[in-house]
Amino acid sequence: LTECTLLVNAILCDNDGCLEVRQLNAKLAQNSFGVKVANLRSVLFDDGKIAIREGRQRVPGGNIRPDSLVVAKTSLRLCQRKAGECGHCDGLHLCRYFVCGGCTFGPKCKNPHSLASPHNADLLQRFGLQDLTEKQLFQLLLQNDPFLLPEVCPHYNKGDGPFGSCRYTTSCTKLHVCLHFLQGDCRYGSRCKRTHTVQQGMKLFKGFSQENIQNLYKIYRNKFIINGQCGQSLTNSVGPSKPNSEGERNEICLYNIRKSCSFKEKCVRVHWNLPYKWEVLHRDGVTWKDLPCMEEIEKAYSDPTCNSSWDPLSASNIKQHVDFKTMTYKESPVRRLSTASSVLHPPHFILTTQWIWYWKEDNGLWIEYGQGGGDTTVTSETLEKMYLADKDAEITFQAGKHQYTLHFKGDEGSQTMFQQNLKYKTKREIRRRPRFVSPQDVNDIKRYCALLNNIWKFANQGAKNRVLH
Known part of the structure; x- marks a missing residue:
């Protein structure tokens, strides 16, 4: 099964990260590695390695539909810390532009370009990706790591204006493209009022190779399938949004x-x-x-x-x-x-919930991650992002001289999250709690934002008047 999984991943990544079941079967039948195709069904039901968008062609006996799209999946991510700041973590130490195919610094780049470093080699071995080529691995990362692709603007995808309901128009840091087009289910086609190209957002794809830019549609579609969004709209072009969950x-x-x-x-x-x-x-x-x-x-x-x-x-x-x-x-x-x-959400969104992650000290005190004075590779923000991406994940990180594994899922069905010292096997409870906001805080924040908005409007009106005069 392991051999078949590795082969399936390699074949998918050689074909833009995805293939229909019938195409994958044909590729496996042509392989010269002696891996039996009979194992394919077991591989396709491995949720950690494969995502599937079900096809429409019905077959008897409840078998997998031949036009179902199979997408390569992994929980491996790039480390988000700056070069030299991270001692050891569960993310690859690689230049993001190198992965995206467009790093212009080459050997002079201050960020790592090597998969062969001990840290990266160990991670690839742990995730079972050591036999993938560089190009195959980068395809896999592009469609799985949420930090590599610009996010699609949800506000652009609703409202009637030329920029939907997005207030930031041409300065928005998110991609202004029809979400349904990227998901492959836009029913309006050429009549759609949302753009179906990424040309207007090219500045967001700095560091991407021309080949990856040409394949952006497939990369985004694969990403949405992996996240369970394909075929379900995050927003609706003509009405209120439909909930995904x-x-x-x-x-x-x-x-x-x-x-x-x-x-x-x-x-x-x-x-x-x-x-x-x-x-x-x-x-x-x-x-x-x-x-x-x-x-x-x-x-x-x-x-x-x-x-x-x-x-x-x-x-x-x-x-x-x-x-x-x-x-x-x-x-x-x-x-x-x-x-x-x-x-x-970006910082300009007000009254979102800030979640704080704590671990329990021996003396009973609860310490926020990244705030305890020790040399740790994780913070509340990084843990929150990882938790939202996979609530069953186990994360390895370093604090000082010690290494720990953090478990979002408790032992034997327990709801208690914990971290465990890899050497001494000791466990500490961890908790995720919100930053407290009182009703008075809510009113103050809203008044402050209204004041800033009025100042912004006044400044804009003043600029217009100066132009007219």
């Missing part, structure tokens, strides 16, 4: 909380006046009811030392007890709705 339906709308949402009651996200909302499941097992004293519950939840929203030693006890470990209130399930994580 239960998590998106339970997300608090950033537009409504800031000022107003144009979709109003048709919006798939939750309209609420705070960036968090605590609810308890009613006895009917269907209806979610608001919990009282949400600010106090949120304040307790934001404190990593708190296991619940009630402290029997406190003089000012909160009237209800929400258990944060089991997420229950009087044995009924509790949920916390939230705005999107701050790592998913």
Whole structure:
């Protein structure tokens, strides 16, 4: 099975990272390595190595449809730290422009260009990618590593203006291209009001080779298939967005909380006046009811030392007890709705949720990652990005002289995340908690942003008047 997986990955990466099942079968039948094609089904159901977009051609017996698209997948990523700043981590130490095919510095580049370094060679061996050629590996990374490709602007893909609802027009740092075109499901074709080319966004592809620029459509399509987005719209050109998941339906709308949402009651996200909302499941097992004293519950939840929203030693006890470990209130399930994580949006988005990651010291203190004074390769921001990319991942990192593996998924079904010392096997609990924002903070942030917006409008109007005179 391992041999077949390696061969399938190599074949896919030689063919723009993807092939239809029937094409892949034909390529495997021609291989001269003696790998049996009978193992293909097992490889295709390995979610860690392969993503599939189901085809339309039906076949009897529930077999894989021959027109299904098979895409090569990996959880390997490039290290995001600057050259020389990272001692040891679970990311490849490579120049991103080298991977994208357009580094102009060559041997003079200050970032690594070698796959043969001990660090990179060890990682490739661990991920089972050691036999891929440089070109095959780079194709695999391009369609899997979210930091290599510019993000498609969601605001450009909704609204009626020439730039959709994007306020940044030509200065936007995200790609202004029809999302449905990249996903392969635009029903408007040449009549679409969104652009179907990347020419206007070429400045975002600095460091990309001409070959990769020509293949951008396939690279993006493969990326969306891997992320489970292909065939499902993140935004809709003519109406409110459709949720991709239960998590998106339970997300608090950033537009409504800031000022107003144009979709109003048709919006798939939750309209609420705070960036968090605590609810308890009613006895009917269907209806979610608001919990009282949400600010106090949120304040307790934001404190990593708190296991619940009630402290029997406190003089000012909160009237209800929400258990944060089991997420229950009087044995009924509790949920916390939230705005999107701050790592998913640029800094100008206000009232996103900033998640802080903590580890527990021997003395019981909770220390934020990257803030404890030690030489560590991870921060709250990097952990949050990795967690959102794969909530079952295990991440190896270094702090001082010690190496650790961080487990987002607890042992034997436990919900408790932990890190483990690779040498001594000791474990420390870790927690992910939001940065606390009070209702007063929300009002202050909104007033401050409104003030900046007015100053910006006034400055623009003044510039226009000077031009007219």
